[in-house]
Amino acid sequence: AQTVTQSQPEMSVQEAETVTLSCTYDTSESDYYLFWYKQPPSRQMILVIRQEAYKQQNATENRFSVNFQKAAKSFSLKISDSQLGDAAMYFCAYRSNGANSKLTFGKGITLSVRP
Amino acid sequence: KAGVTQTPRYLIKTRGQQVTLSCSPISGHRSVSWYQQTPGQGLQFLFEYFSETQRNKGNFPGRFSGRQFSNSRSEMNVSTLELGDSALYLCASSLDGAYYEQYFGPGTRLTVT
Numbered sequence: 001a002q003t004v005t006q007s008q009p010e011m012s013v014q015e016a017e018t019v020t021l022s023c024t025y026d027t028s029e030s031d032y033y034l035f036w037y038k039q040p041p042s043r044q045m046i047l048v049i050r051q052e053a054y055k056q057q058n059a060t061e062n063r064f065s066v067n068f069q070k071a072a073k074s075f076s077l078k079i080s081d082s083q084l085g086d087a088a089m090y091f092c093a094y095r096s097n098g099a100n101s102k103l104t105f106g107k108g109i110t111l112s113v114r115p
Numbered sequence: 116k117a118g119v120t121q122t123p124r125y126l127i128k129t130r131g132q133q134v135t136l137s138c139s140p141i142s143g144h145r146s147v148s149w150y151q152q153t154p155g156q157g158l159q160f161l162f163e164y165f166s167e168t169q170r171n172k173g174n175f176p177g178r179f180s181g182r183q184f185s186n187s188r189s190e191m192n193v194s195t196l197e198l199g200d201s202a203l204y205l206c207a208s209s210l211d212g213a214y215y216e217q218y219f220g221p222g223t224r225l226t227v228t
Binding site for chain 1: 118119148150157158159160163170171173205207213214216217219220221222
């Protein structure tokens with residue numbers, strides 16, 4: 001079974017600084033997708049960034065980028081120029097490209113941003 | 116485009132009762148997934164429906180069930196409620212395929228007393 005591990009329950013970053021959130025996963029599949037979702041306090045969960053396993057190039061979305069290490073099964077999220085609005089719970093998630101696959105989430109990490 | 120909506124937003128029930136939660140997906144999305152979110156267990160997958168058929172199921176007891184209607188709206192039902200069922204229940208809709216992002220609703224906060 002696929003598992004996703006986020007070992008840091010909480011992190012804090014100074015506004016305008018850079019922070020990296022860690023995630024590791026375990027799978028025997030070769031074709032899959034990895035996601036980072038953001039859940040702001042009392043607001044809906046939204047997708048931050050997506051990585052396709054067959055693409056070697058790391059995905060980027062404005063201030064958000066990932067470090068995808070397929071052999072190490074590691075998928076970290078880097079947030080540059082942190083803003084107060086980045087404060088949220090961040091979930092790493094995995095989904096294989098097989099039929100009837102499901103999205104498997106890590107336990108999440110609470111990120112606080114200090115002004 | 117309207118987002119995913121869930122009703123009710125908050126619910127208080129007593130042990131032993133049953134509850135039905137509703138989810139209306141984004142127009143055009145035929146895949147609807149349900150998740151249970153608790154502080155201790157995080158986000159756990161309940162089930163996924165696609166075109167009125169349950170396509171995948173998580174590791175939950177049979178007290179948890181769901182269905183999907185022809186307009187893609189979905190309901191989940193929990194019978195014989197237990198205190199441990201207190202959680203935020205999230206619904207998400209998407210286009211079909213693992214690549215596509217899931218769009219989440221605001222959730223239904225269920226409290227069992």
